Amino acid sequence: MVPLSHYLALGAVVFVIGAAGVLMRRNAIIILMSIELMLNAVNITLVGFSRQWGDLTGQVLAIFVITVAAAEAAVGLAILISLNRDRSVLNVDEVNLLKW
Amino acid sequence: MIKLAWLIPLFPALGVVINGFFGSRYTRDKAGHIAALMAGLSFLVVLGIAFEMIFGSGGKHTIHLWDWISAGKFSVSVAFLIDPLSTIMLLVVSGVGFLVHVYSVGYLHGDPGYPRFFTYLNLFMLSMFLLVLGDNYLLMFVGWEGVGLCSYLLIGFWYEKQSASDAGKKAFIVNRIGDAGFLLGMFMIWVLTGSLTYLEVFHVAPNITEAGATAIGLLLFIGAAGKSAQIPLYVWLPDAMEGPTPVSALIHAATMVTAGVYMVARTSPIYVMGPGALEVIALVGAVTAIFAASIGLVQNDIKRVLAYSTVSQLGFMFMALGVGAFGAGIFHLMTHAFFKGLLFLGSGSVIHALHHAPEDQQQDMRYMGGLRSKMPITYWTFVIGAVAIAGVPPLAGFWSKDEILANAFFTGHHFVWVLGSVAALMTAFYMFRLIFMTFHGEMRVDHHAREYIHESPYSMTVPLMILAVLSVVGGIIPGFPPEGGWIHTFLAPSLAKGSAGGHAANEAVQFVRVSAKSGGGHGGPAAVILIILAIAIAVGGIALAWFMYLKNTAVPDGLASRFPGLHRLLLNKYYIDEIYQACIVKPIYRLMGSLWSFDANVVDGSVNGSSLITLVSSRFSGIFDLKTVDGAVNGVASVTKFFSQVFKFIQSGMVQNYLFVMLLGVFMMLSAYLFR
Amino acid sequence: MELLFFYLFAAGIIGASLLVVTRSNVIHAALLLVLTFFFMSGVFVLAGAEFLAVVQVLLYAGGIMVLYLFSIMLMNAEVSVRLRQFHRQSFFTIVVSLILAAEIWWKVLGGGAAYPAFKGFSWTLGTTPGNVEALGSILYTKYLFPFEVASILLLAAMIGAIVLAKRTIDR
DSSP states (O other), X not given: OOOHHHHHHHHHHHHHHHXXXXXXXXXXXXXXXXXXXXXXHHHHHHHHHHHHHTOTHHHHHHHHHHHHHHHHHHHHHHHHHHHHHXXXXXXXXXXXXXXX | OGGGGGHHHHHHHHHHHHHHHHIIIIIGGGHHHHHHHXXXXXXXXXXXXXXXXXXXXXXXXXXXXXXXXXXXXXXEEEEEEESHHHXXXXXXXXXXXXXXXXXXXXXXXXXXXXXXXXHHHHHHHHHHHHXXXXXXXXXXXXXXXXXXXXXXXXXXXXXXXXXXXHHHHHHHHHHHXXXXXXXXXXXXXXXXXXXXXXXXXXXXXXXXXXXXXXXXXXXXXXXXXHHTTOTTSTTHHHHGGGSOHHHHHIIXXXXXXXXXXXXXXXXXXXXXXXXXXXXXXXXXXXXXXXXXXXXXXXXXXXXXXXXXXXXXXXXXXXXXHHTTOXXXXXXXXXXXXXXXXXXXXXXXXXXXXXXXXXXXXXXXXXXXXXXXXXXXXXXXXXXXXXXXXXXXXXXXXXXXXXXXXHHHHHTTOHXXXXXHHHHHHHHHHHHHHHHHHHHSSSOOSOHHHHTTOOOOOHHHXXXXXXXXXXXXXXTHHHHOSTTTSHHHHHHGGXXXXXXXXXXXXXXXXXXXXHHHHHTTTOOOHHHHHHHHHHHHHHHHHHHHHHIIIIIOTHHHHHHHHHSHHHHHHHHTGGGHHHHHIIIIIHHHHHHHHHHHHIIIIIIHHHHXXXXXXXXXXXXXXXXXXXXXXXXXXXXXXXXXXXXXXXXXGGGOOOXXXXXXXXXXXXXXXXXXXXXX | OHHHHHHHHHHHHHHHHHHHXXXXXXXXXXXXXXXXHHHHHHHHHHTTOHHHHHHIIIXXXXXXXXXXXXXXXXXXXXXXXXXXXXXXXXXXXXXXXXXXXXXXXXXXXXXXXXXXXXTTOOOSOOOOOOOHHHHHHHHHTTTHHHHHHHHHHHHHHHHHHHHHHOSOOOO
């Protein structure tokens, strides 16, 4: 039997790995992948709680998270493709137009 | 009919969809007709509801559509509240809105952004209906933000003009300051009453402590001051005149800017629990009224005079709310919508006629004059509007303005009353200065443009005439006799009665009311004196304008040269914009700039400098132990570089830096939460 | 036995995801991410969420990751292997991340002193949360509206992706 705390711990660790990936990497594709990792970490937590309380709401929420992740991946990759085409960069720290 | 209230916002929404998606391709020149049709349909529904409310049952009806947010104890639904207050507001918004739609069809004919304009205009109607109809503060806030957005979009409608897009941004940013106050006030309402729905909030309102009610009142008033252009947040409204004139008439005179007044009147049950907030409102309103009116005395741009006049009249409305005369405030809101809408549309008609004059002369009254014979309809309707705003009986402005001043006087706010009376004098003066400069005297229009001057098409003059009729009868029918008119009995269920601290004052008002009735509208010595004084003020202001701008035209210049300082002060609007620029905007820029330049000059400079020194020193002194020197200098350089990295995080333009700061924030919050 | 499998999957997830965020070759990273997702679906099976496990494999590993690989192919991403991989703020990031992880671990999950909110919280297992049928019925009844909203979101994302990635905009 797996206790809830194990799920939570696993979720926390994967989330932090994903967050670190988002902040550390320069390659935009890997950053998007790290975001996927963070989203999945949340899913682990949700499923863990769903198991704990015997309530399906957690799993429903996880399905919605996957939906959002799919949308995010599609739009994010489209942005990257157009960015790559226009400025032929893939590294986020070369894109700093937000500076005023 | 009341059950069909959901139709009211639906029609403009439909118009937004049609013109927004198909405007530029398909509807094109028909966009105006579609938008006007939608506004007209809404107006019909509103008329039906108003008929039922006025001649039928009255009362308060909640039309529940669906649950919007429900989380724990917090629940908000999308529901509409139809009560006397919202009925009056609906009538004003949809009526004036419909007329402005019709007017715009002619005014903007041929503009490349024609469908876009009507999309925005319908979107505005939709938001305004939500603001007025919502049965809770959150829905009102949705409408509140919606009208703010539309105001921004429409001020900057001619976005290729730098000044127009700047004015749009200014309006938006200044409004955000007010919105923050509104939000905080809303939070506080929820904390203190546990609900955001009006009826529930007002049910528990009597239990709120005075301090709590005052705090809510002041916070909400910050929001109202932003939207309704009160000191110190009024600066955006004069600039908003960069937008097309129908927009100025609809949004920046008749409807949106009165949203703050509506909000305060709606919240009256809370305000009466915190009289301190009401005192502040009364004073701010009175000061705004006289302040803006004095600026209006010397402005030369026809629309700017009207803009300052609007700010001043809004000050009157807040004055009324502040002295506890909520009904009089709403009454003035209504009459003001009629005559100020009329005046703005009339000025639009003038500008339309001067279409061929040089760009910078189209709105400048010094280059007008003598237009009376060329555009008689515009002239006569304009005169009616001006007489109405000046407060000459029996036109609309007299009844509402006189009620406000009488209320201020009899509730013991004598200082407010004095300020208001002087502002009323100025109002009469600058309105007729405007008329005499624009329509009378010799023609000063550019010779080339002279032959093109013509009366506007019917789609523009008919709304003018309708509004003129309303400006004549809109005051006396609902407002006679003073203080006891129909509008007060109708509005009574929606508004709290007087301010808690003003019970004695209430009796005074009661006294006036009774004496007015007993004497057939002429009794009560004090009331009669006040009325005579008000009429004298109005006529005096008009006469003064006549003397200075028709009879003896040398006087204004003589006065200006005799008091050059005062004249310049007024002409430059008390330098408020400059003061804001110097005290608020500049320091923020400077802070940003110094952070940036610290990075650019000090840090980078020291890095570059130290490496330069390294180069020079290594070249000149080969005998030194290169490693020692290099090491030291590199050490300095890398330390500086390290700090420059740290400081760069503040403004780097890189997403990851910002994300990192966000992570730091999460980390700090979590730590604070866990290690409490 | 179950616990053993959990540890196995957890170790797989953590190891693979660590590799995902450190590999310089994007394709390797993507394939490792697929591996992570497979392990995660194992965890989901252990938690009694069979439907989610299947979705994880089909949608994530099968759908989203294929999208990633296609994009990598389109973008000619191998070039970036030779570039510097890590951002300059990496050091701080690692420090903060480690502290954050430690904080969660020790304070929330209780290294002895559990977080107050979990006091009196039974860490024992609840009932098994049903099956695919139950999930389907709850999704199409109680959560019908959010479900429809999610479908609109997907539609919007699809249109947005097409517009963004379209090669040229001729007028």
